[in-house]
Amino acid sequence: GAGVSQSPRYKVAKRGQDVALRCDPISGHVSLFWYQQALGQGPEFLTYFQNEAQLDKSGLPSDRFFAERPEGSVSTLKIQRTQQEDSAVYLCASSLLGISAGGQGYTFGSGTRLTVV
Amino acid sequence: GENVEQHPSTLSVQEGDSAVIKCTYSDSASNYFPWYKQELGKGPQLIIDIRSNVGEKKDQRIAVTLNKTAKHFSLHITETQPEDSAVYFCASTDKLIFGTGTRLQVFP
Numbered sequence: 001g002a003g004v005s006q007s008p009r010y011k012v013a014k015r016g017q018d019v020a021l022r023c024d025p026i027s028g029h030v031s032l033f034w035y036q037q038a039l040g041q042g043p044e045f046l047t048y049f050q051n052e053a054q055l056d057k058s059g060l061p062s063d064r065f066f067a068e069r070p071e072g073s074v075s076t077l078k079i080q081r082t083q084q085e086d087s088a089v090y091l092c093a094s095s096l097l098g099i100s101a102g103g104q105g106y107t108f109g110s111g112t113r114l115t116v117v
Numbered sequence: 118g119e120n121v122e123q124h125p126s127t128l129s130v131q132e133g134d135s136a137v138i139k140c141t142y143s144d145s146a147s148n149y150f151p152w153y154k155q156e157l158g159k160g161p162q163l164i165i166d167i168r169s170n171v172g173e174k175k176d177q178r179i180a181v182t183l184n185k186t187a188k189h190f191s192l193h194i195t196e197t198q199p200e201d202s203a204v205y206f207c208a209s210t211d212k213l214i215f216g217t218g219t220r221l222q223v224f225p
Contacts, residue, residue: 004160033212042123042206042215043161056212091160099211102149102168106213108160 002026004109006092012115013082021077021112025094032075033106034067035091043091049075050098082116089113119144123207123216131224136194138219140207143188147209150183150190155204155218164205165192197223 005024013019025032031050035043036059045059051072060067064082069075079086093106120143130136142150148169153161167174167181167190174181180193194201202223207216 042218045212045214048212102211105163105166110160
């Protein structure tokens with residue numbers, strides 16, 4: 001596609017509910033990142049994939065957060081037993097090259113706004 | 118880990134004036150420094166980036182300077198226009214450690 005697509009655009013979950021957020025990166029992009037952006041803050045790194053391999057998950061805040069990219073294209077971020085502090089915008093970004101190529105321009109999606117009530 | 122500080126948090130300028138946003142980083146091994154513009158309800162959009170082997174880079178009204186010794190880098194916007202109003206984020210490292218953002222308002 002022309003850009004990074006994320007769905008749903010908005011998600012309201014009751015506390016304790018599981019949620020799944022989807023990211024469709026630009027076709028052919030090797031790298032895929034997930035970020036969490038709290039209101040009024042900068043995005044915070046969650047995890048990084050190079051193709052289907054999850055090379056860095058150091059930013060995932062707890063074991064309730066899980067991400068996958070089984071075929072090296074679409075990625076899903078799953079949050080189990082959601083809590084109010086999980087409320088944030090979850091951003092996905094992709095880039096053509098792997099992270100070992102050095103810093104490069106990453107294309108971000110518009111994000112999924114998750115509200116836990 | 119890497120830490121990026123950004124200031125000011127808000128910046129108001131008159132149309133046509135210049136705007137400067139500054140960032141400092143902690144990891145001396147960092148070698149990639151992009152700037153992103155984020156409009157309401159949208160994801161961040163890359164506007165300019167610089168690598169550690171370059172001290173300055175310019176693209177029309179936007180320029181970025183890097184002082185590796187002092188671990189500082191800055192965004193300069195000249196001849197500001199109302200459409201420049203947005204939140205701007207600096208970042209460092211390949212996996213992007215972001216600053217806290219600067220809300221820029223350009224008044225006509």
